[in-house]
Amino acid sequence: MTMRKFLWSALVVLIGSLVYFRSSVVPVFSVAPPGDKIPILMYHKISPYSFHGGLGLRVPPELFERQMNYLKKHGYHTVSLDQVTDHWDKGKPLPSHPIVISMDDGYEDNYTFAFPILKKMGFSATIFLVNNDIGGYNLWDAGRMARSKLLSWPQIRAMKQYGISFQSHTLTHPHLTKIKPAAAQREICESKTQLEKALSMPVNFIAYPYGDSDVEIDKMVRQAGYKAGISTNQGQNNAGTDRRRLKRIRITGDVSMSDFKKLLI
Numbered sequence: 001m002t003m004r005k006f007l008w009s010a011l012v013v014l015i016g017s018l019v020y021f022r023s024s025v026v027p028v029f030s031v032a033p034p035g036d037k038i039p040i041l042m043y044h045k046i047s048p049y050s051f052h053g054g055l056g057l058r059v060p061p062e063l064f065e066r067q068m069n070y071l072k073k074h075g076y077h078t079v080s081l082d083q084v085t086d087h088w089d090k091g092k093p094l095p096s097h098p099i100v101i102s103m104d105d106g107y108e109d110n111y112t113f114a115f116p117i118l119k120k121m122g123f124s125a126t127i128f129l130v131n132n133d134i135g136g137y138n139l140w141d142a143g144r145m146a147r148s149k150l151l152s153w154p155q156i157r158a159m160k161q162y163g164i165s166f167q168s169h170t171l172t173h174p175h176l177t178k179i180k181p182a183a184a185q186r187e188i189c190e191s192k193t194q195l196e197k198a199l200s201m202p203v204n205f206i207a208y209p210y211g212d213s214d215v216e217i218d219k220m221v222r223q224a225g226y227k228a229g230i231s232t233n234q235g236q237n238n239a240g241t242d243r244r245r246l247k248r249i250r251i252t253g254d255v256s257m258s259d260f261k262k263l264l265i
């Protein structure tokens with residue numbers, strides 16, 4: 001092969017991989033219309049093990065993979081919550097069929113089982129962490145729900161490097177409206193600042209543990225500098241949705257593929 005031919009092939013390979021990479025993260029060719037509804041899927045555990053709890057909070061990896069395959073095949077593009085709010089507030093374009101994949105609590109199985117599937121699809125996700133229990137267990141569920149290991153810092157860093165976004169799910173996973181205002185304030189503010197410091201990335205979103213929030217909590221969340229609060233209210237979102245309570249679509253382990261398709265409509 002001549003030098004000239006070699007350089008041409010190298011250039012073609014380079015451009016090809018750039019186009020492939022961009023298309024898996026931010027496709028440039030088709031753009032979502034501004035008024036489109038945006039679904040935020042809500043997952044918790046992605047695990048095959050029944051000792052990790054019932055199907056209310058646990059989706060077996062095989063089902064998760066079928067769901068991700070469905071999204072891929074039907075032209076969905078995963079986006080971050082920052083991309084969504086920038087689209088609504090600043091008119092920044094989003095790819096066609098945008099969707100946010102979110103996971104609450106930060107279970108280790110998100111790394112073990114969900115992460116390889118997300119990577120295979122070229123998908124991103126947003127994980128809401130409980131700061132004080134990182135590397136430990138879901139202490140807030142003690143005596144009520146199955147005990148499961150949570151993500152460690154090295155696992156979080158590896159996922160962050162790939163492009164997974166990490167946001168706040170408070171420090172200790174309390175019912176925010178049932179603790180003293182000063183304690184709620186600490187849960188809201190310190191989880192944000194600690195995560196930002198540890199991961200060197202902005203933390204602009206908080207998912208309320210148990211979906212529990214009220215006007216006082218809304219005020220603290222706004223004052224702490226979050227762009228939005230994420231609820232467990234069922235539904236999809238558009239630019240007019242209340243930012244203090246963005247809605248989600250709960251995905252449980254007993255959702256059939258036909259239910260999954262209907263939930264996205």
Ligand SMILES: [Zn+2]
Binds near residue numbers: 169173
């Ligand atoms: Zn939670």
